[in-house]
Amino acid sequence: MSEVTIRSNPETSRYEALLDGEVVGLADYRLAGQTMEITHTETDAGHQGQGIAGQVVRTALDDARSKGLSVIPTCPYVENWISEHPDYQDLLAEKR
Numbered sequence: 001m002s003e004v005t006i007r008s009n010p011e012t013s014r015y016e017a018l019l020d021g022e023v024v025g026l027a028d029y030r031l032a033g034q035t036m037e038i039t040h041t042e043t044d045a046g047h048q049g050q051g052i053a054g055q056v057v058r059t060a061l062d063d064a065r066s067k068g069l070s071v072i073p074t075c076p077y078v079e080n081w082i083s084e085h086p087d088y089q090d091l092l093a094e095k096r
Contacts, residue, residue, distance in 0.1 A: 002019055002020050003019075004017050004024070004025075005018045005019075006055055006059040008059075013029055013030060013031070014026050014027060014029065015029070015056050015063075016056070017052045017053075017055060017056050019047065024046075024052060025041070025043040025052040025055075025056050026041065027040070027041045027053075027060050027078070028041075034068065034069055034070060035070050035072060035093050036060070036064045036069045036072070037071075037072040037073075037074055038060060038071060038072070038073050038074065038075050038078045039074050041056065041057060041075050041077045041078060053081075057077070057078055057081045061082070061091055064091055065091060069091075070091060070093035070094075071092060071093060072092075072093045073092070
């Protein structure tokens, strides 16, 4: 099986998981100032359960950290993923 690669696609405001050149997973986001709101994640049905969504989320969060952004996880998957990975909880924007 080929390796999944993750890329940032700023033109569409998403991170994409690619397998053999095809997008098999994604995370949509919105930027507002110094905050990244991750609004949606999706993995193609034939590729679910392989950790692809987690790879996409980790890449998005690592990118947010490298840019000094805080994160608002409005996608339930991302919110749960962050709760299971304490080393990323410092990225959470303070709730108002």
